[in-house]
Amino acid sequence: xxxxxxxxxxxxxxxxxxxxxxxxxxxxxxxxxxxxxxxxxxxxxxxxxxxxxxxxxxxxxxxxxxxxxxxxxxxxxxxxxxxxxxxxxxxxxxxxxxxxxxxxxxxxxxxx
Amino acid sequence: xxxxxxxxxxxxxxxxxxxxxxxxxxxxxxxxxxxxxxxxxxxxxxxxxxxxxxxxxxxxxxxxxxxxxxxxxxxxxxxxxxxxxxxxxxxxxxxxxxxxxxxxxxxxxxxxxxx
Numbered sequence: 521x522x523x524x525x526x527x528x529x530x531x532x533x534x535x536x537x538x539x540x541x542x543x544x545x546x547x548x549x550x551x552x553x554x555x556x557x558x559x560x561x562x563x564x565x566x567x568x569x570x571x572x573x574x575x576x577x578x579x580x581x582x583x584x585x586x587x588x589x590x591x592x593x594x595x596x597x598x599x600x601x602x603x604x605x606x607x608x609x610x611x612x613x614x615x616x617x618x619x620x621x622x623x624x625x626x627x628x629x630x631x632x
Numbered sequence: 633x634x635x636x637x638x639x640x641x642x643x644x645x646x647x648x649x650x651x652x653x654x655x656x657x658x659x660x661x662x663x664x665x666x667x668x669x670x671x672x673x674x675x676x677x678x679x680x681x682x683x684x685x686x687x688x689x690x691x692x693x694x695x696x697x698x699x700x701x702x703x704x705x706x707x708x709x710x711x712x713x714x715x716x717x718x719x720x721x722x723x724x725x726x727x728x729x730x731x732x733x734x735x736x737x738x739x740x741x742x743x744x745x746x747x
Binding site: 523524553555560561562563564565568576611613619620621623624625626 | 641664666675681722724735740
């Protein structure tokens with residue numbers, strides 16, 4: 521069974537540039553999460569989807585961050601414009617009918 | 633709001649030593665509790681979980697955790713660590729009501745096991 525796939529694995533951009541991350545969850549998993557993990561910290565929830573609906577985006581900085589999950593499968597997370605403080609690992613996770621979250625390898629973003 | 637506290641930022645042990653990593657959470661309602669592990673270069677994966685029933689739960693690779701409701705704690709233990717246990721360990725809480733589905737993580741504890 522394929523796991524959660526994220527791309528790119530690494531991204532280096534200059535501040536004020538836009539950036540996008542892509543996530544392909546495990547087939548059949550209706551719930552999809554985006555987390556941000558700063559260095560030395562635990563993952564912090566940005567947004568949670570149930571199918572194509574964003575059911576909790578209270579922690580998403582909406583002035584510069586956006587996300588979408590068209591057709592309730594793949595998801596993209598975008599930052600525009602990026603700031604120095606956005607440097608982090610962006611994690612995608614999915615969950616099927618059980619309680620276990622399956623995480624992708626993450627996208628490590630460096631904003632210069 | 634829910635929060636999770638992990639007491640130790642970095643723990644260094646020799647092989648065969650016993651391990652206990654502390655985790656406390658703040659939430660007054662019913663919770664589901666988890667420990668996730670991230671081995672070097674790998675993604676986060678579930679180590680063990682507690683939903684209800686026996687407060688002592690056993691996970692993979694000889695790990696166990698005990699839920700003590702009165703202390704709002706869910707400490708992770710292993711009687712004898714191995715070099716391969718070197719990883720970062722995250723405690724996480726998910727409420728059974730309210731923002732159901734949101735998993736809140738602690739800051740993590742990095743475990744280094746010396747061979």
